[in-house]
Amino acid sequence: MRPSVTLRRAAAAALGLAVVAGAAACAGPEDSASSGKGEAGAAPQQGGTLTVLNSSPQSDFDPARLYTSGGGNVPSLIFRTLTTRNREDGAEGAKVVPDLATDLGKPNADATEWTYTLKDGLTYEDGTPITSADIKYGIERSFAAELSGGAPYLRDWLVGGEDYEGPYKDGKGLDSILTPDAKTIVFKLRKPEGEFPYLATQTQFAPVPKAKDDGTKYENHPVSSGPYRVVTNKNDGEELVLERNTHWSAKTDEERKAYPDKIVVKSGLDSAVINQRLSTSSGADAAAVTTDTNLGPAELAQIGSDKSLADRVGTGHFGYTNYLAFNPKVKPFDNPKVRQAIAYAVNRKSVINAAGGSALAEPATTFLPEQKSFGYTPYDHFPAGETGDAAKAKELLKEAGYPDGLTITLTHSTEENRETGPATATAVQEALKAAGITVKLQGLEPNAYNEARWTVAKTPGFFISRWGADWPSGGPFLAPIFDGRQIVENGSNYNHAQLDDAAVNTEIDEINKLTDLDEAAKRWGALDAKIGEQALDVPLFHPVYKRLYGKDVKNIVISDWTGVLDISQVAVK
Incomplete structure (x- = not known):
């Protein structure tokens, strides 16, 4: 069977999170x-x-x-x-x-x-x-x-x-x-x-x-x-x-x-204008909403001091995960201990601050979002706490053959967004520095960035990525990223690690046979935990929409x- 082209939309979502993912576009679910x-x-x-x-x-x-x-x-x-x-x-x-x-x-x-x-x-x-x-x-x-x-x-x-x-x-x-x-x-x-x-x-x-x-x-x-x-x-x-x-x-x-x-429905408006009109709520704007424009940190700070405005903020969670991705075909990321060291070194607190603060981002240690429908199963295979465990990271680097640390490149988008942009990349760079890992930042303009991370021949060894699902289930989340049969050599490839594990592929097929969606969710959660042991990615945070x-x-x-x-x-x- 030819590789599936499942979830082309997720690539589009990756190009415009605020419009698609925030609109659907999908952390406490309660x-x-x-x-x-x-x-x-x-x-x-x-x-x-x-x-x-x-x-x-x-x-x-x-x-x-x-x-x-x-x-x-x-x-x-x-x-x-x-x-x-x-x-x-x-x-x-x-x-x-x-x-x-x-x-x-x-x-x-x-x-x-x-x-x-x-x-x-x-x-x-x-x-x-x-x-x-x-x-x-x-x-x-x-x-x-x-x-x-x-x-x-x-x-x-x-x-x-x-x-x-x-x-x-x-x-x-x-x-x-x-x-x-x-x-x-x-x-x-x-x-x-x-x-x-x-x-x-x-x-x-x-x-x-x-x-x-x-x-x-x-x-x-x-x-x-x-x-x-x-x-x-x-x-x-x-x-x-x-x-x-x-x-x-x-x-x-x-x-x-x-x-x-x-x-x-009136579109093509500037985000700041939309939020100002909703804040003022005069005339027809008193009966207005937005479905694609988030509040930023500065706006939330201003609203926080005004109860009447704070009472008019809707909070949403969509199934989306922002993460660090590895391409194990590129050295030194072919070494699991190097990937584990990076997982331990990450300071999620600083990453979340770069993403707009705890009101707009929630820490992630699982690839699946923290929602029951996805089959969320808590795990943290490389517990680093809020600020990272530099000592454990150095220990693993030594075991990997890098007692004096190493130098790597992190690819990110030059777009000024809080998910894959320079601020998040810099936060990762600073955290890994404490573990003896020198990170060189490679910023690519958005189109080149997306082409690099979704093209097998161009996939960097280490980059920032994100993924959202078309419906709230583990299937459209895990299969495109980890099913080896969905690796696309000449086209958009989302299996960044190029994982082709027979056991993983078989389990995906077995879960797809289930028509009991609750039972399927449990199996997706268990599969997420199993794949997570391989440190093929480092989950960073799930976005929150205000x-x-x-x-x-x-x-x-x-x-x-x-x-x-x-x-x-x-x-x-």
């Missing part, structure tokens, strides 16, 4: 919203206009080209899918639940076939019925080259998917998607995939009526299956105006509350799936 449901004692009511102020435009507003999490939940107001995320705070929000389908799907004995039945009474914005054929067509059009950009899983998972080019050229469909009747859809997979219910949350599973499909122009007025419809789409998502879909029925949709009558919302916004829900305020739950005065 503390996901600083202000709970909003104004105490006031039940949310329908009506009013909600404004969304964002930095990045909601471009390519076509279900074939989007991820469910894209745009901070905006797409899910228009596009319903077979399954969706549970719209609850914290850990409960990391669960997958039915949406258009009656359940999470019925697998066959080995999870290579999944069958879904649609609910009764589903209609589009024009009142016409939604059928299983519409969902099949929506998926098929996502394979067309002109509509690329969405999740890659279906090409990997569906029988025949790797060679399919969409329906536009010859009108052919995918034989691995069957629609025996208007309410039933069956998927035939190349291998067992117990997490198919998670995949069915992706926007590619949104129904598209073939008669209304006008290719690349469909994004201007996609046909809604959700509680809102697109009225205006200016400048490729720079401004979106959404109004109620009068044919949407809450009886078929337990997840989206759809309180506002109208939602206006975002303001307007003074007239109520019913704040922030789940561990997305890490951002869920606008399908928001009400305004």
